[in-house]
Amino acid sequence: MKLKNPLLAVRDMERSKTFYREVLGLHVVMDFGANVTLTGGLCLQTLDTWTDFLGKEAEEIRFGANDSEVYFEEDDFDGFLAHLVGCADVVYVRPPLEHRWGQRVVRLYDPDRHIIEVGENMKSVCRRFRDQGMTPEQIAARMEVPLKFVTGCLR
Template sequence: MTKIKFEGILLTVTNLERARKFYENVLEQVPIYDYDYDGQMIAYESGITLAPEWAYADWLSGAEFSVKRRANISQLYFEVEDLEAMFKKIKADSAIDWLHEPIMSSYGAYTMRFYDYDGHIIEIAESVAFVAKRFLAQGLSITEIAERFGDSEAVVEELIAQK
């Protein structure tokens, strides 16, 4: 039986250099493959790959194809410990189009969403482990945190034990 293995996601971009600066300098992605010698693509440790629209269209030569921006059918999801610092870093870029600035989710994590330069939705939220530790520091019990998360006490204990 053939096994299929997920390798990552490819995002088409209008300007590879501008997108690269954003993903590396703002979203702190670490490149592992740089095929930029001919402007074709850059792959990151996270599994995200950036490729200019012209290269993607070339790879699909012969297929009916057109890029549609802001399809709003998916998002890239990132977690951080210090959402406020990340918010300030991203807010400094006036070209960012916000879906919403930091708000609290139903389970208690603060989260924010915006479009990158090419219309891909980016969500950045506090890590679940960080939220669990915050709740514990605020006096909630393991049981109360588990109920808030809709998860087991064992999972919450694992989250709190994470460094």
């Protein structure tokens, strides 16, 4: 068994492609009209074809249930947050935050209220802590990860 691609049903394919391109910098790899694959392997499927596949009515599909998310990592987290300021249609699930292990994240909604999380790359977290003067041992304790993970990230 091999996971291939996560797929999100969307109401308006063009609006969704624009969101993923302008907000997250993803590009269309394959466009079959009703199904689009973006860089990184995320797939979008039109709502009408999705309901047909499932044998359901559109009213039976729930958007914005807040029960899952699509997760991305970003090397330049501060740059990404600055980029979001210029994106007019961004709706935050909540403001950016720093988790107890030190990783900074932001969660936002796509046009169909699927949750998108963008987290600071864990190597970047290690390097940020190193640049603040922490030792690898202190970083491992702060991040709640093995020292071997930290030393690998700091290479």
